[in-house]
Amino acid sequence: MTAGKNIPHTLSGFACLRRFLCGYTAQCVRSSYAAPCDSQGLGTIQDNDAAPLVTINDISQIEGGNRQNTSTAFTVSLSAAGERFVFVSYSTANDTAAVADSDYFAANSSVSIAPGQTAATITITVRGDKRKEADETFFVNLTGATNGTISDTQGVGTIENDDGARERQRRRAGEQLRCCRIPAG
Secondary structure (H helix, E strand, O other), rough: OOOOOOOEOOOOOOOEEEEEEOOOOEEEEOOOOOOOOOOOOOEEOOOOOOOEEEEEEOOEEOOOOOEEEEEEEEEEOOOOOOOOOOOOOOOEEEEEOOOOOEEEEEEEEEEEEEEEEEEEEEEEEEEEOOOOOEEEEEEEEEEEOOEEEEEEEEEEEEEEEEOOOOHOOOOOOOOHHHHHHHOHH
């Protein structure tokens, strides 16, 4: 019901007017054929809808050029659209990728999902370099949900190296396949 909306209603022979304000007040008008009634009644509408579950995805992002910044997007999703805003705090954390090594920029903030919506985006900036290294990972940790229940607390961000090490790995894998092939026939 809409707060503050007057709704005429007839109940057990009484013409009543309800006004919903976190409950309602019923003002009864005496009918010539009915017994007197109380002048007011109070009701409370309980919100017993389950809070939606909150999750975050894992992503992979190519590193990008030397000292170039690339945006990477994590998606925070709800199991169902709600009638209230859902707020979730998040922060990044190092794994094999590190802020101190300029692999990505740290973030510590919150994201909100509007009523009727089921997703929002967290953008983390990844920084490219020329180091020949293995792929690296970092985390986006979710905490402190309001009007939602976190069921997946951590998104994993994989920074895919593009500085030669991966190409060498692919070539080596191809060479191993060529050396082990059995000729047809």
